[in-house]
Every structure is written in C-alpha cells, then in structure tokens.
Amino acid sequence: MNDNSTNGIPFNRPWLSGKELEYISEAIRGGHASGNGPFTRRCQRFLERELGVKKAMLTTSCTDALEMCALLLDIGPGDEVIVPAYTFVSTANAFALRGARPVFADIRPDTLNIDEARLEKLITARTRAIVVVHYAGVACEMDAIMQTAQSHDITVVEDNAHGLFASYHGRPLGSLAPLATLSFHETKNISCGEGGALLINDPGLIGRAEILWEKGTNRARFFRGEVDRYTWVDIGSSFLPSDLLGAFLLAQLENKERIQTRRKEIWERYHTELADWAGHVGARLPVIPEDRQQSWHMFYLIMPTAAARDGLIAHLRNRDILSVFHYTPLDSSPMARRFGQPAPCPNAQSISERLLRLPFYTGLGKEDQDRVIEAVRAFHP
Ligand SMILES: Cc1ncc(COP(=O)(O)O)c(C=O)c1O
Known part of the structure; x- marks a missing residue:
C-alpha cells in the first residue's frame, strides 16, 4: 500500500490503511457527497467517544476550526488574544481575521509550549482568549493555564493540531478547555489530505457552532425536525468538508x-x-x-x-x-x-x-x- 521504492527518505509520507477508496466509493454510491453526511457523522461520533468531548464537528482544516473559535467567542476589534510565539500562523491569524490583536507569549525551553508563568504579565483588560498549542503533541501546563485564565474570566482554546490521542493527567488533549481544534492535514498522524475538527466542551456553544458551520443557517435544527424551514439566523461560513473526506478520515481513525x-x-x-x-x-x-x-x-x-x-x-x-x-x-x-x-x-x-x-x-x-x-x-x- 505504501510505496517505499524511492531511495531517498522523505520527511513525511502519507500512510493509507487500505480502506480509504472503499469508503470513498461507498460515500459516492450512497449519494451523499456533500457535507454532514453519514461518514462525517461516524467520524464525529468516533472523536466524541474517544476523546470524551461533548461535540466534534469536522471542518475543512484546523485553520477553519480556529476561525470558528474566533467567531464563537465573538472576537472583534479591540480584543487581544494571547498565542505562543512559536506556532503556525493559523493560531494567530484566525483571531487577527476578526480584528483582534495577537499578543505573543514566549515558550518554555523544555516542552517548547507556551510559558504559563508569562501569562499574567501579558493579560490586560482587553484579553479575551489564550490559545495554547500542545507542541509535538505534548501537553501544555494546563492546570496553571486554566487557573490563570479562569481568574481573569478569559477563555482558553486548545490548538491541538499535533496532539490527537495524547493526554494530560489521563485526560485527552482537546477535552481540557471549552474549545479545541484538530488537524487532519497530510503531515498529521491521522489524515484525509486536508481536514480538521472543532471540539466543543462547553455545551452552551454547540447550538451556535452548528449555525456557523452551515453558513449562518439553522439547517441542523431543520434536519432534526425542530423547525419547519431553515433560514439565515447568524453570521457563518462553509466550514464543513465533503463526506468523501469524512470517508477517507474514517478509514484512518479506525486504524x-x-x-x-x-x-x-x-x-x-x-x-x-x-x-x-x-x-x-x-x-x-x-x-x-x-x-x-x-x-x-x-x-x-x-x-x-x-x-x-x-x-x-x-x-x-x-x-x-x-x-x-x-x-x-x-x-x-x-x-x-x-x-x-x-x-x-x-x-x-x-x-x-x-x-x-x-x-x-x-x-x-x-x-x-x-x-x-x-x-x-x-x-x-
Ligand atoms: C499548531 C498548528 N495549528 C494549526 C495548524 C493548521 O492546520 P491545518 O493545515 O489543518 O489548517 C498547524 C499546521 O500544521 C499547526 O502546526
């Protein structure tokens, strides 16, 4: 399945379980290639069960999931968001897109994660969120970070692009803060080429997340039979991936x-x-x-x-x-x-x-x- 025939050793080589094409064909034959289909829902249930999160929603990338976090937290001009200086641009860009000012925190020399001891000094009356990155899938000092954030009424977001299935004090990464994100980019342990997920641990954010995910409409409620038509109810965008990507992803998650x-x-x-x-x-x-x-x-x-x-x-x-x-x-x-x-x-x-x-x-x-x-x-x- 995985061709090792070239002489050079690449930095990354995508791994396939062998089930990807079968599941993708099933998705096509099933006639639901758009988003929020059966494979997407199976992936979401898998993540909810394995990680113990209240809600998982597949997105087209971790970047998109971070953008959803910024929308969900109503981040806007005048707000500040603390991010580690050593991270991928999306960690900061998702919040800058909403008009917030990223404030950069230095990292610890040991784990290379955001230095929790520097947070107090960076917090101002404008600080709305702290985005932490579990670098290389090794957890940040979450107890201290959550304590600092809670004492100032600031929301923590876990950018868990690297750390799917890792844990901190026995608790899965992605389940430790109100919001978290995952990446299924080709370089990640589990991949569908380009993909991601938003993980929600604060139940109060789930309803609005469903709306933002589906272009600002209450389509999810319509499909559950809770309203008799769906309409434009909030801002939003098209964050949900095709079910073909969900099929690809499930073939990986199962392995x-x-x-x-x-x-x-x-x-x-x-x-x-x-x-x-x-x-x-x-x-x-x-x-x-x-x-x-x-x-x-x-x-x-x-x-x-x-x-x-x-x-x-x-x-x-x-x-x-x-x-x-x-x-x-x-x-x-x-x-x-x-x-x-x-x-x-x-x-x-x-x-x-x-x-x-x-x-x-x-x-x-x-x-x-x-x-x-x-x-x-x-x-x-
Ligand atoms: C820490 C971190 N956050 C976010 C991302 C963006 O992920 P994606 O390519 O799925 O948007 C990356 C990319 O690798 C990353 O390293």
Whole structure:
C-alpha cells in the first residue's frame, strides 16, 4: 500500500490503511457527497467517544476550526488574544481575521509550549482568549493555564493540531478547555489530505457552532425536525468538508491503534538510539514530562547552535534524507509589526534557529530508520 521504492527518505509520507477508496466509493454510491453526511457523522461520533468531548464537528482544516473559535467567542476589534510565539500562523491569524490583536507569549525551553508563568504579565483588560498549542503533541501546563485564565474570566482554546490521542493527567488533549481544534492535514498522524475538527466542551456553544458551520443557517435544527424551514439566523461560513473526506478520515481513525503503536515504536527507537550521540555533540532530545502522554507526532532535535542545525540538515540532505526546520517565530514576522512592537520572545527565537525534525511517518521502515540514525550519528558539529 505504501510505496517505499524511492531511495531517498522523505520527511513525511502519507500512510493509507487500505480502506480509504472503499469508503470513498461507498460515500459516492450512497449519494451523499456533500457535507454532514453519514461518514462525517461516524467520524464525529468516533472523536466524541474517544476523546470524551461533548461535540466534534469536522471542518475543512484546523485553520477553519480556529476561525470558528474566533467567531464563537465573538472576537472583534479591540480584543487581544494571547498565542505562543512559536506556532503556525493559523493560531494567530484566525483571531487577527476578526480584528483582534495577537499578543505573543514566549515558550518554555523544555516542552517548547507556551510559558504559563508569562501569562499574567501579558493579560490586560482587553484579553479575551489564550490559545495554547500542545507542541509535538505534548501537553501544555494546563492546570496553571486554566487557573490563570479562569481568574481573569478569559477563555482558553486548545490548538491541538499535533496532539490527537495524547493526554494530560489521563485526560485527552482537546477535552481540557471549552474549545479545541484538530488537524487532519497530510503531515498529521491521522489524515484525509486536508481536514480538521472543532471540539466543543462547553455545551452552551454547540447550538451556535452548528449555525456557523452551515453558513449562518439553522439547517441542523431543520434536519432534526425542530423547525419547519431553515433560514439565515447568524453570521457563518462553509466550514464543513465533503463526506468523501469524512470517508477517507474514517478509514484512518479506525486504524488509530495501529498508527499510534507504530509511531510510538519509531519515536522510542530514535530516542534510545540517538541519546549517546546527543550527549556527545550537545544536542537535546524532546522532553516528555511524566504526567502526560504524547501523541508521537514528531521527533525533533535541538542542536547547540544555528550553524550546527543547518549543518545537520545539509549533512542529511547529502545522504538523501530530508529533515526540516519548523516555525519562524510569529513575534518577529512582518505581520506582527502591524500590531505594534511585540515583547521579544528569546526562547522561541533560539529554538526556531536550532530545531530540526527528522523523517517521521507511520510507514517508516526499520531499514530506513537505521539509515537516518546512522547518518545523524555520523554528524559532529
Ligand atoms: C499548531 C498548528 N495549528 C494549526 C495548524 C493548521 O492546520 P491545518 O493545515 O489543518 O489548517 C498547524 C499546521 O500544521 C499547526 O502546526
């Protein structure tokens, strides 16, 4: 199913369970290819059951799910939203689109997550939300973050693009705040090419989310027979994906155990096999605090210097192995300057210059992983 015939080792290679085409044909034959069809509903029920969330709604991307969060929270001009400096643009952009000012928080040097100790200083009377990112699927310090947010009456949103099926103190990520989002982009553990989900834990937000999802109409209530026609009742957009994507996604979700087990093995092998090398060259491997379980989404290395990081990427590329850096800190982006002079985020800057991600995908075979490990071990900055 998964072609490993090329000699180079890519950074990512989509994994297929083998059921995708069968389910997609079923969706087409069933005559419901538009959104909110039987496969979409099966995926949503799966996520609700597995994550213990009150409501899951598939979206066309995690970006769209974040935009729904901004709409649901009535974010608008004059509002401030705190986001980590080290994240993907969508975490901030979804709120900037509504006219809010993103306020960038630096990250912790260990988990690379938003530094909860910096939040108090960033909160103002205008702060409406704190968006946290569980980087690499390792939970943020959620107890402290929720406590700070609650004491100021601020809503927390979990951008859980990386952390599906990870947990914090035994509770699934995505179930810890009133709103959370998921990504099913091709690079994620579970994928349908492009896709996402909005997870709702505050029941008071579900009714309006259904309306925003369906272009601002009360179509969901109409289909449940609660109203005799549907009409325009609020703002909204077309956030729901075709049921063909739901079919693709279900074929992946049903293989959750297989996917996660394999990724855990790959992650642990990198961690064990690279520990000595890291000690010798002054590189740092990922840190997973004991009170949380990760999602095995990514394996990164933090090199001692930017030159060593760039050198290792080039060294691997010469061996036909693709490793990649990650986010450029948002606080130093051209767009950030439009919102005023952000406070510097030195940890985000330093990590951005020194981090690289090794090839990591469900179908990564032992021999190819051996090649990556040997190549990394042969590098001495
Ligand atoms: C933290 C984070 N949030 C949001 C996104 C956007 O996800 P999507 O491509 O599904 O819109 C990404 C992309 O990888 C991400 O890393």
